[in-house]
Amino acid sequence: xxxxxxxxxxxxNQNPWENAYWFARMLINGDxxxxxxxxxxxxxxxxxxxxxxxxxxxxxxxIKFELSKNIIQNLFEKRFSRKTAKTERIKLFLEDLFVKLxxxxxxxxxxxxxxxxxxxxxxxLESIPNDDKIYTEEVAKAYLxxxxxxxxxxxxxxxxxxxxxxxxxAERGCIVQGFAHLRQSIRHMSEHESDTVLTAYVQEFERRxxxxxxxRAGGSLEDVTSFLFKYFNIKAxxxxxxxxxxxxxxxxxxxxxxxxxxxxxxxxxxERWKQVSSAHHDVLNKFKIWQVWHLITxxxxxxxxxxxxxGIQRHVFYLPDNSRRLESARNHLGMKDYVRPMSQFIHDIxxxxxx
DNA sequence: ACGTGACCGTTTTGATTAAT
DNA sequence: ATTAATCAAAACGGTCACGT
Numbered sequence: 001x002x003x004x005x006x007x008x009x010x011x012x013n014q015n016p017w018e019n020a021y022w023f024a025r026m027l028i029n030g031d032x033x034x035x036x037x038x039x040x041x042x043x044x045x046x047x048x049x050x051x052x053x054x055x056x057x058x059x060x061x062x063i064k065f066e067l068s069k070n071i072i073q074n075l076f077e078k079r080f081s082r083k084t085a086k087t088e089r090i091k092l093f094l095e096d097l098f099v100k101l102x103x104x105x106x107x108x109x110x111x112x113x114x115x116x117x118x119x120x121x122x123x124x125l126e127s128i129p130n131d132d133k134i135y136t137e138e139v140a141k142a143y144l145x146x147x148x149x150x151x152x153x154x155x156x157x158x159x160x161x162x163x164x165x166x167x168x169x170a171e172r173g174c175i176v177q178g179f180a181h182l183r184q185s186i187r188h189m190s191e192h193e194s195d196t197v198l199t200a201y202v203q204e205f206e207r208r209x210x211x212x213x214x215x216r217a218g219g220s221l222e223d224v225t226s227f228l229f230k231y232f233n234i235k236a237x238x239x240x241x242x243x244x245x246x247x248x249x250x251x252x253x254x255x256x257x258x259x260x261x262x263x264x265x266x267x268x269x270x271e272r273w274k275q276v277s278s279a280h281h282d283v284l285n286k287f288k289i290w291q292v293w294h295l296i297t298x299x300x301x302x303x304x305x306x307x308x309x310x311g312i313q314r315h316v317f318y319l320p321d322n323s324r325r326l327e328s329a330r331n332h333l334g335m336k337d338y339v340r341p342m343s344q345f346i347h348d349i350x351x352x353x354x355x
Numbered sequence: 356a357c358g359t360g361a362c363c364g365t366t367t368t369g370a371t372t373a374a375t
Numbered sequence: 376a377t378t379a380a381t382c383a384a385a386a387c388g389g390t391c392a393c394g395t
Contacts, residue, residue: 031364038366086382125366211365214387268388298388303359 016105017193021200023100023113024121026093028208033096034089040119046075047111054107065104072097116182117201124174125208137227144231153321153342156224156297171209175202222250225265225295232346235353249292256354259290268298269306284314291316295345299325304335311338318342 027037037043053067073094080090100106139158143151182201186194229236229251237252237260249262284292291314296302299319307317307329319326321341329339340348 028365030366035365208365210389211387212367214366214389266387305359 015193015196016109017189017196019100019106019109020113020117020197021203023097023110024117024200024204026096027114027118028204032089033093034086036090036093037118038122040122042075042079043114043118046072047114049075050107050111054104054111061104065101065107068104068107069098069101112186112197113200116185117197117204120178120182121201121205121208124178124205125212128170128174128209128212136224140224140227141231149343149346152228152345155228156295156342157320171213175205175209178205222265225250225263228346232350234346234349235355253349253353255290255352257290259288261290261349261352262292263295264292265295268296269294269302281313290314293318295342299323304329304332307335307339311335316340318345 024037026033027043028035049071050068053064053071056064076090076094080087101110136158140155143155143158147154179198179202183194183198186197189197228234234253237254250265251263253261253263255261284290293316294310295318297320299317302317302319302325311317311334316338317329318340319329319342321343326339326341329335
């Protein structure tokens with residue numbers, strides 16, 4: 001077993017294309033290296049310059065290599081000359097990059113990585129929708145037209161699912177297309193080399209897509225509330241002046257007594273509930289906030305502890321009608337006061353507004 | 356074995372600075 | 376005075392470690 005591992009890692013070290021993955025990775029790493037890879041334009045310039053050296057007039061490989069390194073060094077220094085929070089990270093990037101660059105061959109790998117892996121992924125990411133309205137609005141409207149309030153819980157969940165599936169399909173299409181294209185452009189490589197490059201592409205693409213997916217899922221719930229407000233003709237207010245919440249409040253509505261209710265939409269609360277609870281009574285009072293209502297689609301991680309702690313601090317939860325958590329909370333003496341079925345959501349809002 | 360809490364690294368967004 | 380470029384900060388949920 002150990003020997004097998006050693007064999008694999010030796011093989012990796014010998015294969016210069018293994019760096020394709022690491023270059024793509026380093027270029028995107030923001031915490032450590034400053035996420036230079038997002039700047040397609042700058043990197044294109046760098047690569048064009050490098051290509052001129054690599055393909056340029058015949059000189060010794062060593063000289064070409066030295067020139068290439070100088071170009072990278074110079075262009076980066078010029079581009080990031082302004083002293084900012086990023087400066088240190090970019091310096092570190094160059095240092096670590098130069099460790100990996102051993103000869104002219106590595107420069108070629110770098111160019112290919114940028115041109116055929118990094119930038120295509122950048123472009124593809126932009127083309128993938130970051131909201132899922134187009135997949136969901138029509139269906140949602142059809143449901144509500146037919147079933148009204150009863151469809152509320154269904155619509156919210158359906159939005160979640162339909163959006164995810166629609167977007168996953170879009171992602172899938174992109175990745176297949178990109179893969180095919182990349183395979184074409186590296187068809188001269190050996191099978192093993194080509195495996196290395198293609199998997200680097202897929203692995204890195206998926207990592208970044210995954211992050212994008214999170215934001216999209218979160219955003220889609222905001223979309224569904226906007227849609228619902230519009231559909232049911234509910235008037236929303238602007239946020240109170242100078243109010244700084246630790247958690248995002250998507251909508252504000254005004255009660256009959258002129259106090260506000262904040263509406264927060266999240267797919268889950270995760271650990272962010274601690275931020276929520278830091279907004280205490282006096283803060284709420286100061287801004288005349290009566291309660292904060294949470295619309296949550298995935299509630300399995302709402303422990304009783306979370307619910308009670310927030311519940312006694314003027315937070316109210318609307319959960320999917322068929323959920324296990326809702327069921328148990330409604331049978332609980334304390335929790336039933338601030339845990340409610342989603343189908344009631346619109347009805348409750350109208351009641352508080354007195355319309 | 357199971358449920359819960361927290362970490363993590365990227366994208367997105369909103370604000371600030373530079374360029375035209 | 377606008378627009379473009381740049382930066383910093385917030386938000387996200389999958390994943391895994393930990394405690395029971």
